[in-house]
Amino acid sequence: MSRVGYRVSHLVVAPFARLLWRPTVTGSEHVPRTGGVILASNHLSFVDSVAIPIVAPRPVSFLAKSDYFTGSGPxxxxxxxxxxxxxxxxxxxxxxxxxxxxxxxxxxVLRAGRAFGIYPEGTRSRDGRLYKGRTGVAWLALTAGVPVVPVGLVGTDAVQPVGARFPRPARVRVTFGPPVSPEPYAELPAGKARRQLTDAVMDAIAGLTGQERADCYNELPPDSQGAAVGI
Structure with missing residues (x-):
């Protein structure tokens, strides 16, 4: 996010969103203020990619499906x-x-010293459970040598449930957990390192959200409209 975009979002978008969702934010001190960092979150709703940037203490870039750059109408x-x-x-x-x-x-993004947001589940949960994490988050952390800050979102599925066209008023909680360092995993065989680091991140997210765990990957439904691209 550019400095101008960050200021605009916090001056214009954030007040409206805070009025609509009344977010409770805790743990922002866990987010490093400089340097590359990954913010890894559970994924419940389209608005997740709005909720995190407006409350994070620094700009966060997300991947977003290309459809959102070509939509028509208001x-x-x-x-x-x-x-x-x-x-x-x-x-x-x-x-x-x-x-x-x-x-x-x-x-x-990470090598430029910026913050990158990711949903290790790959796509949003349609039943509220926390699915098994895909190992792209660990590959990024190990390759870039940056920490992973787990993020727990609660209530965003009530703001915009699956199938809803517009957001609704609801209470949202955003919790930033202590960073997970890739260093303890760096000496392991590559595949084992990625799996164990990813599992550690998902365990941390589960601890922040209290979600029921699903021991499988969350597959992308053909008609999915999840906002962001997981890796």
Missing amino acids: LGAVRRGFFEMIEAIPVDRHSSRAAQESLDAALA
């Missing part, structure tokens, strides 16, 4: 304008190279 214009303002990175997640393109884009 809602499409507002959605496109918001994602452009926060410098979200458009990705065609139905592309055969979507996963690698997402990793490359995220790595560039």
Whole structure:
């Protein structure tokens, strides 16, 4: 997110969102104020990619599916304008190279010393459970040598439930947990390191949200409208 976009979002978008959602924010001191960092969150709703940037203590860039940059009508214009303002990175997640393109884009953000937001579940949970994390979050942390701050979102599924066109008033809680360092995993075999680090991040997220765990991956439904691209 550019400095201008960050200021605009906090001066214009944040007050409206806070009035609508009345977010409770805890643990923001766990987010490093400088340097590359990954914010890894559970994923319940389209508005997750709005809720985190407006309460985070520094700009956060997310990947967003390319559809949100081409929508028509008033809602499409507002959605496109918001994602452009926060410098979200458009990705065609139905592309055969979507996963690698997402990793490359995220790595560039981290190596530039910026904060990158990711949903390790890959797509939003449609039943409220916390699904098994995909190991892209660990690959990024290990490759870039940056910490992972777990983020727990509660209540965003009430703001915009699956199938709802517009947000609704609801209470939202955002909790930033202590950073998970990739260093203890760096000497392990690559595959084992990625799996164990990812599991540690998901355990931390579960501790922040209290969600029931699902011992499987969350597959992308054909008609899914989740906002962000998980890796």
